[in-house]
Structures are given as C-alpha cells and as structure tokens.
Amino acid sequence: MERKRVRGNTFVIEAPAELIPCYQVGEHEVILLDSGYETPDREALQALLDREQLQVAAVIGTHIHTDHSGNHSYFQSKGAEIVLPFVEAAVGQSPLTGKLAFFVCSPGQVETLFGSMLVKADRVIFPQETEVSVCGATFRIVNLPGHTAGHIGIITPDDVFYVGDALMSEDVLQKAKLPTSLSYAMDLESKRKLYDYRCDAYILAHKGVYEDITELIDCNIASREEKVREIAGFLQEPMTADELSQVVWRAFSVRTRQPARIAVYLRNLHCVLEYLCDRGDVERHFAEGVTRYVRKQTSGEPAVNSG
Numbered sequence: 001m002e003r004k005r006v007r008g009n010t011f012v013i014e015a016p017a018e019l020i021p022c023y024q025v026g027e028h029e030v031i032l033l034d035s036g037y038e039t040p041d042r043e044a045l046q047a048l049l050d051r052e053q054l055q056v057a058a059v060i061g062t063h064i065h066t067d068h069s070g071n072h073s074y075f076q077s078k079g080a081e082i083v084l085p086f087v088e089a090a091v092g093q094s095p096l097t098g099k100l101a102f103f104v105c106s107p108g109q110v111e112t113l114f115g116s117m118l119v120k121a122d123r124v125i126f127p128q129e130t131e132v133s134v135c136g137a138t139f140r141i142v143n144l145p146g147h148t149a150g151h152i153g154i155i156t157p158d159d160v161f162y163v164g165d166a167l168m169s170e171d172v173l174q175k176a177k178l179p180t181s182l183s184y185a186m187d188l189e190s191k192r193k194l195y196d197y198r199c200d201a202y203i204l205a206h207k208g209v210y211e212d213i214t215e216l217i218d219c220n221i222a223s224r225e226e227k228v229r230e231i232a233g234f235l236q237e238p239m240t241a242d243e244l245s246q247v248v249w250r251a252f253s254v255r256t257r258q259p260a261r262i263a264v265y266l267r268n269l270h271c272v273l274e275y276l277c278d279r280g281d282v283e284r285h286f287a288e289g290v291t292r293y294v295r296k297q298t299s300g301e302p303a304v305n306s307g
C-alpha cells in the first residue's frame with residue numbers, strides 16, 4: 001500500500017479495492033476518511049502507518065459498509081476517535097441495527113457476513129451540521145444520502161472533496177452488475193447535487209482522484225437509469241420478486257456463490273424494484289398470499305404479448 005499526496009495535507013492511501021483518504025494533522029498523526037476492509041486491507045494499512053511512523057488520531061466515516069468501516073473498531077481500540085454521521089452511527093451499533101443497511105439479512109447473518117463494519121461511534125455528525133472539527137482541523141460535511149441512508153461527503157481543509165460512494169469511476173461502473181443504492185431516488189438527487197460544487201480536487205473511493213467530475217456525474221446518472229430501465233423491461237408479465245431475481249441473475253451473469261455478495265445482490269435488486277414502484281413504472285399486485293410485480297403500460301405502448 002502506498003500513500004500519495006493529493007493537495008496540501010490531504011493524501012490517499014491506495015488499497016486494492018478502494019482509496020482511503022487521509023489528512024495529516026501533525027508530524028505523526030493522521031485522520032482517516034473511512035478505514036477500508038478488515039480483510040485484506042488491515043495488515044497492509046497498519047504496515048504503511050508503521051513505515052511512515054503515523055498514528056491514526058481519528059476516523060471520519062462516510063457510511064457503514066465493510067469496505068469503508070472495516071477497521072473503525074480496530075483503530076478505535078488503538079485510541080482513535082470514531083466520528084460518524086448520525087444515521088450511520090445508528091446503523092453501526094449492532095447486528096440488529098445493521099439490518100437497516102442489509103434488510104434482506106437476519107441479525108445473525110449481518111453479524112457473520114458484515115460484522116466487521118459495525119462500530120459504536122464516539123461522536124456523531126447531525127444532518128443539520130455543515131462542518132465538523134476533528135483534531136483542530138475543520139472539514140465541511142455534505143449530506144449525500146441514497147447509497148446508504150446517512151451517507152456523507154467530506155471536504156478537507158485543502159478543498160479536496162471526498163465523495164465516498166456517491167460516484168464511481170467509469171471503469172468501476174462498467175464492471176458493476178447491480179450497484180448499491182438503498183434509495184435510487186435519493187442517490188440520483190445526491191449525484192445531481194454534486195454538479196453545484198467547484199472544489200480543487202475530488203476523491204472517489206472506487207476509484208480515483210479527479211479535478212473535474214461533471215462528466216463523471218452524467219455518466220453515473222445515465223448508468224443507474226439504464227440499469228433501472230433494463231430491469232423494468234423484464235417485467236412485461238407479472239412476476240414475483242424471486243422470479244425477477246432469477247431472470248436478472250441470468251441476464252446480468254451474476255455468478256457469485258459468496259453469501260455476502262448474494263445478500264448484496266438480493267438487497268440491491270429489491271431497491272430497484274422499490275424505486276420502480278415508487279416512481280409508478282411498476283405495479284404491485286397482491287393475490288392469494290403472493291405479491292407480483294408488473295410494468296405499467298403507458299399509452300402508445302403495445303399491449304403485453306401483442307406480437
């Protein structure tokens with residue numbers, strides 16, 4: 001793992017699957033913005049910190065997910081202050097509250113599959129707060145909910161905007177079969193909100209450092225809308241959620257056998273379905289104990305199976 005300077009005291013640590021931003025507050029002290037995966041990141045991250053004679057004084061987290069909060073508890077046990085957005089601090093409290101992020105899982109599954117993301121925060125950032133001071137440095141906070149319920153972006157004192165998982169780079173987007181948006185509506189709104197910022201640089205967790213993100217925002221919005229359109233297209237005839245899951249699983253060539261990835265897939269598909277229903281593109285019909293979903297016919301569209 002390497003640490004590279006972005007601007008002033010703002011650096012990024014290059015982990016295999018994500019960038020971990022890092023702000024230097026003293027000769028030997030840093031604040032991490034998120035903390036990476038427990039496995040495989042912890043060992044290499046600690047080795048880098050040892051090599052550079054750095055201590056983690058605090059972690060400011062964007063949201064509770066295994067690849068972003070996997071080492072919060074570890075650094076907390078070594079004396080770091082864990083600062084989280086209010087809603088994410090609630091999610092991280094226990095396997096039961098972790099269900100708020102993984103509603104398809106039982107508390108037992110949350111503990112087994114995603115336990116490393118859980119942490120009891122030392123301090124919370126309330127949604128109405130626009131900045132937070134940590135170790136004498138002031139960070140601007142931007143609410144970017146949608147990817148998760150309390151997801152935030154963080155602007156360092158060097159005017160570097162860490163957008164967390166609100167945006168993905170083009171190559172990561174192309175590989176993502178069914179990306180995570182707990183609320184598509186709010187996630188799209190948060191992505192559009194990013195058009196209003198003019199910062200010196202931007203860090204995307206997955207993955208890169210950019211000076212201009214305008215085209216990237218366009219691309220992220222278009223990609224989400226395309227996924228949603230594609231999935232709506234499968235609902236020409238009424239299907240249960242499980243039937244749709246089978247169709248999408250095959251169409252998107254999802255082949256994972258890992259229980260955690262399967263849980264993420266099921267949750268993410270359900271979030272698309274909720275979005276389509278809320279938007280009125282898909283209707284839910286409940287009969288005889290079974291819910292089926294079907295695309296709503298718009299005027300001018302040929303009737304189902306009309307040939």
Ligand SMILES: [Zn+2]
Nearest residue numbers: 063065147165
């Ligand atoms: Zn995430």
